[in-house]
Amino acid sequence: MTPAIRKKLEAFGPNLTPDMLGGTQAMMAEMNNGMHADTKVVRDISYGPDERNRLDIFTQGSPQGAPVFVFVHGGGFVMGDKHTEGSPFYSNMGDFAARHGWVGVTITYRLAPDNRFPSGPDDLMAAVEWLRANVADHGGDPERIVLSGQSAGATHVAGYLAHRREHAEGIAGAVLMSGIYDTMTCEPNQFAEAYYGKDRKGWGPASCMAGLLASEVPIQFSVAEFDPDDFHQQAAQVVEQWTATKHRLPEMQYLSGHNHLSPALSIGSDQREVERMVAGFVGRVTG
Amino acid sequence: MTPAIRKKLEAFGPNLTPDMLGGTQAMMAEMNNGMHADTKVVRDISYGPDERNRLDIFTQGSPQGAPVFVFVHGGGFVMGDKHTEGSPFYSNMGDFAARHGWVGVTITYRLAPDNRFPSGPDDLMAAVEWLRANVADHGGDPERIVLSGQSAGATHVAGYLAHRREHAEGIAGAVLMSGIYDTMTCEPNQFAEAYYGKDRKGWGPASCMAGLLASEVPIQFSVAEFDPDDFHQQAAQVVEQWTATKHRLPEMQYLSGHNHLSPALSIGSDQREVERMVAGFVGRVTG
Numbered sequence: 059m060t061p062a063i064r065k066k067l068e069a070f071g072p073n074l075t076p077d078m079l080g081g082t083q084a085m086m087a088e089m090n091n092g093m094h095a096d097t098k099v100v101r102d103i104s105y106g107p108d109e110r111n112r113l114d115i116f117t118q119g120s121p122q123g124a125p126v127f128v129f130v131h132g133g134g135f136v137m138g139d140k141h142t143e144g145s146p147f148y149s150n151m152g153d154f155a156a157r158h159g160w161v162g163v164t165i166t167y168r169l170a171p172d173n174r175f176p177s178g179p180d181d182l183m184a185a186v187e188w189l190r191a192n193v194a195d196h197g198g199d200p201e202r203i204v205l206s207g208q209s210a211g212a213t214h215v216a217g218y219l220a221h222r223r224e225h226a227e228g229i230a231g232a233v234l235m236s237g238i239y240d241t242m243t244c245e246p247n248q249f250a251e252a253y254y255g256k257d258r259k260g261w262g263p264a265s266c267m268a269g270l271l272a273s274e275v276p277i278q279f280s281v282a283e284f285d286p287d288d289f290h291q292q293a294a295q296v297v298e299q300w301t302a303t304k305h306r307l308p309e310m311q312y313l314s315g316h317n318h319l320s321p322a323l324s325i326g327s328d329q330r331e332v333e334r335m336v337a338g339f340v341g342r343v344t345g
Numbered sequence: 346m347t348p349a350i351r352k353k354l355e356a357f358g359p360n361l362t363p364d365m366l367g368g369t370q371a372m373m374a375e376m377n378n379g380m381h382a383d384t385k386v387v388r389d390i391s392y393g394p395d396e397r398n399r400l401d402i403f404t405q406g407s408p409q410g411a412p413v414f415v416f417v418h419g420g421g422f423v424m425g426d427k428h429t430e431g432s433p434f435y436s437n438m439g440d441f442a443a444r445h446g447w448v449g450v451t452i453t454y455r456l457a458p459d460n461r462f463p464s465g466p467d468d469l470m471a472a473v474e475w476l477r478a479n480v481a482d483h484g485g486d487p488e489r490i491v492l493s494g495q496s497a498g499a500t501h502v503a504g505y506l507a508h509r510r511e512h513a514e515g516i517a518g519a520v521l522m523s524g525i526y527d528t529m530t531c532e533p534n535q536f537a538e539a540y541y542g543k544d545r546k547g548w549g550p551a552s553c554m555a556g557l558l559a560s561e562v563p564i565q566f567s568v569a570e571f572d573p574d575d576f577h578q579q580a581a582q583v584v585e586q587w588t589a590t591k592h593r594l595p596e597m598q599y600l601s602g603h604n605h606l607s608p609a610l611s612i613g614s615d616q617r618e619v620e621r622m623v624a625g626f627v628g629r630v631t632g
Contacts, residue, residue, distance in 0.1 A: 061628065306577050331621075
């Protein structure tokens with residue numbers, strides 16, 4: 059990352075204020091190079107009964123049995139989308155996959171407070187179910203699905219691995235960027251309350267920590283230098299409990315100069331360190 | 346890192362066997378591009394009374410007030426050198442600095458079992474003392490010294506920061522690759538015994554952990570995916586105690602595909618991820 063970009067991201071501060079969120083998105087949209095001319099998109103395929111159970115599929119050429127890279131957006135459980143008209147996000151994640159010769163998939167899911175835990179893991183289950191049955195028609199290999207997510211999206215992917223563990227068997231890998239994994243220790247903010255409910259005593263069963271430690275799916279975690287404190291605490295806890303259990307570190311990537319949003323938003327720009335990191339992992343677990 | 350290189354490094358296994366150490370060095374020497382044609386070296390300047398108190402200085406052109414990058418080699422406290430005739434290591438670290446327009450310095454230090462803790466911190470102190478007095482004559486800025494070390498070298502740099510804290514004030518940054526930081530929890534192997542003594546009860550005061558947490562010098566830690574378990578445990582402990590104290594993660598870089606030796610040995614090859622990582626940090630703390 060260039061010192062100028064780092065400086066701007068640092069200046070927003072780590073907290074998830076409207077200025078930080080809007081400012082980062084505007085800045086990163088300007089840096090984005092746009093979708094590759096060869097990338098084809100099929101939008102809004104339904105993978106479940108809800109209006110929000112939709113996915114977009116990105117390919118280049120005519121792939122055959124290619125790895126499938128799925129991205130799950132963030133938004134504090136209560137907002138966000140796979141695609142916003144006029145914005146490069148998060149079609150940039152599908153395009154990234156297509157540029158690498160994989161099948162890219164971006165999904166959206168039911169939101170809180172109307173939908174509560176475990177709606178995230180259940181929607182992931184439905185999306186994987188759909189992909190296992192249909193992705194071959196789009197050139198993808200149902201045996202080589204990699205799930206990725208950012209923030210609430212990472213929490214939903216982690217929730218799927220942890221709470222739908224048998225269904226997740228055979229998933230090739232998971233990329234978890236700046237997620238919250240343990241509801242027993244995370245900050246009880248209004249976003250978490252919208253999804254897990256106001257009574258904190260009910261949060262215990264929603265924790266992903268024990269299930270993540272038990273999962274056999276390879277995981278690449280990352281955390282950003284300018285993530286809020288709570289995400290740093292969660293990352294430290296993953297490192298501590300993983301190493302205590304397995305005597306080896308998890309792959310916990312520390313993203314210097316990045317904030318909570320910028321890693322996924324940097325994909326498709328000339329700041330290629332996150333793209334290299336994720337592509338390296340996907341290549342490894344699907345190779 | 347390419348999948349082929351990763352595969353070879355993984356095949357050596359994480360343990361510090363002769364095959365792993367020799368095999369990695371031979372493989373990485375072959376990948377090294379050799380010293381840049383414009384790099385000039387002055388070798389074996391004495392910075393202290395012992396035969397091993399020597400340093401080499403690397404520059405390109407005629408730097409003026411440039412950052413100073415110091416590398417301290419590993420070797421289990423009992424062996425190793427800054428330069429071995431016919432080998433690119435560790436002149437590659439000095440050359441790396443010179444290529445970036447900095448003044449590169451590689452040092453060697455007194456070895457165990459003849460010399461015991463705190464000989465490492467004391468030799469670092471003597472080297473810094475010499476640099477503060479003399480590096481300007483070689484184009485370096487004595488106010489912008491970055492210390493780096495690998496394995497026992499990282500432990501010695503950490504020991505200097507932790508146990509000679511006042512002397513280390515004003516050091517611009519430290520790059521600690523695969524070090525052991527807490528003598529109270531590390532494996533009691535024969536290398537550690539040679540340096541800290543056979544009686545483990547005496548090891549407590551040698552721990553760097555508390556002093557590192559108290560130091561104000563910016564630190565970039567790294568640990569390699571194929572480092573032995575003990576180095577993973579130490580890294581997890583740094584993450585845990587640092588985050589518990591400061592509520593933010595340390596910069597702990599996880600080096601995918603690397604083993605205990607390969608990060609420093611990769612510098613000066615076409616595998617540039619470690620070079621980018623270290624150069625980014627040095628640029629940041631001296632910029």
